[in-house]
Amino acid sequence: xxxxxxxxxxxxxxxxxxxxxxxxxxxxxxxxxxxxxxxxxxxxxxxxxxxxxxxxxxxxxxxxxxxxxxxxxxxxxxxxxxxxxxxxxxxxxxxxxxxxxxxxxxxxxxxxxxxxxxxxxxxxxxxxxxxxxxxxxxxxxxxxxxx
Numbered sequence: 001x002x003x004x005x006x007x008x009x010x011x012x013x014x015x016x017x018x019x020x021x022x023x024x025x026x027x028x029x030x031x032x033x034x035x036x037x038x039x040x041x042x043x044x045x046x047x048x049x050x051x052x053x054x055x056x057x058x059x060x061x062x063x064x065x066x067x068x069x070x071x072x073x074x075x076x077x078x079x080x081x082x083x084x085x086x087x088x089x090x091x092x093x094x095x096x097x098x099x100x101x102x103x104x105x106x107x108x109x110x111x112x113x114x115x116x117x118x119x120x121x122x123x124x125x126x127x128x129x130x131x132x133x134x135x136x137x138x139x140x141x142x143x144x145x146x147x
Contacts, residue, residue: 044073051104052079052130061105061128067093068100075131078104082113084124090132104131 047065052075055061070076070093077090091111098107108128116124 041072041074044069045075046073048073048075048131052132055128055130061108064103064105065131066101066103067096067098070104070131071100074133076134077132078107079129079132080111080126081129082116082124082126084116085113087113087115088129104128 044065048070051064065073065075070078076093078093079088079090081088093104096107105128108126111126111128112123113126
């Protein structure tokens with residue numbers, strides 16, 4: 001049904017207002033999502049730090065964060081210690097081919113010290129010590145100090 005002049009003007013004004021409101025809601029949704037993602041990242045970081053403190057001081061390694069939470073929280077390095085030689089290497093969780101929802105404490109069964117295991121019947125296991133933040137490469141640290 002065709003609209004008359006006054007109705008047409010009212011419809012155009014209502015459509016303009018609706019577009020303005022939609023843009024405003026979209027802007028607010030983007031802002032809320034970014035704030036939410038920052039809060040989730042902070043929560044993941046705090047969870048990783050809490051779990052690391054419990055494990056370092058001799059607590060049980062269960063109820064660990066997942067690989068995805070560790071990466072999202074800025075703690076992508078898994079810190080382990082060989083039971084035999086005492087070496088403390090770090091493994092980058094981003095390089096593992098495991099699902100992101102795998103708890104970190106389940107990786108302990110797959111960790112072995114290669115130098116201690118070479119030429120032996122049983123491979124030397126490693127203990128979990130926690131999660132660490134990624135260290136900056138030396139050239140990136142120099143650039144950061146220069147600014």
